[in-house]
Amino acid sequence: MLGTRQPEVYGRETLSDIEHACRAHASWRGLEMDFRQSNSEGELVTWIQQAKGHYAGIIINAAAYTHTSVAILDALLAVELPTVEVHLSNIHQRDAFRHHSYVAKAARGMICGFGSHGYILAIDALSRLLGDPGVASA
Template structure:
């Protein structure tokens, strides 16, 4: 029997984790974030697909591909959070439970980062907990999926 799949989508500049503004984002690389998420997902009986791109269309394509295959989406859209109606539309179209993640506390940052298009499609947002936000998002989705 196959495990339920969670799609994890990461947007622009997240490939630079570990070296980009470590005072905001920490010292872990995206590969470390992925490894932790895979381990935690397995403990929850879930499988993940993990992607990162600096290109908006890639994120939209991955989200659209989740429609029939995935039971949930975790998205850290990076800067596209604040600008992308295309990502919002894709999330609304697939009708898959979505949790928005931000490693930094976006509401304590510049004013333009306070607005999120993604939030309009997400069940909830986790921000300010660094890479642990992905683990919290997996826990939240597991509960949503199981209806508890």
Template structure:
């Protein structure tokens, strides 16, 4: 029997993790996060695809492509979280359970970061736990998939 597929989709500037504002985003690179997430997904019996782009349309394409193919999406949309109705629309059209992740606690930051368009389509949000948020999101998503 095939393992459920989970997409982890990362937005703009996350390719700069480990270099950009480590006091906010930590010292781990996106490659470090991908390695840890892949190992954890495997331990949960999940297949995983990991994507990152600085281009909104790429994220929309990956999310739309999850429809009928993936059991869930973990989305760290970066700055697009606060600006992108297109990502919200793609999530709604994908009809796949989504967990929203942020490395920092967006509610302790600038006011413009407090609003998330993604949240309307997400089952839940994990923020403020740094790279460990991806592990927490995988745990949550595995549980949601099992319950469905």
């Protein structure tokens, strides 16, 4: 639905547009990536659990599950991988129920409010967490 659902909140870029930009940026950073989307909480939990031993870190936009899913939180805590949480909109400027994130307890940081560019920022953040010396330090 990305690109058509509430474009004033989530922007006009499609999921495919975001994936293309992420792949290009990750490649430029020298990173390989797997890009997935599901509307199923159980499938997301399974993917997170399968990440341990196969991936160095996780960038996740849990969408509405951010505010409701203890299962996703538990999976992220169990895999013990550096995790960056991303949201297209600034969840703190929206409805009060969106201000709480279960994912935040497992994430090293959260990027929100920068639209699709947040994913690029998340790739840079994860790269830094993984020890890439090419990522500027503050």
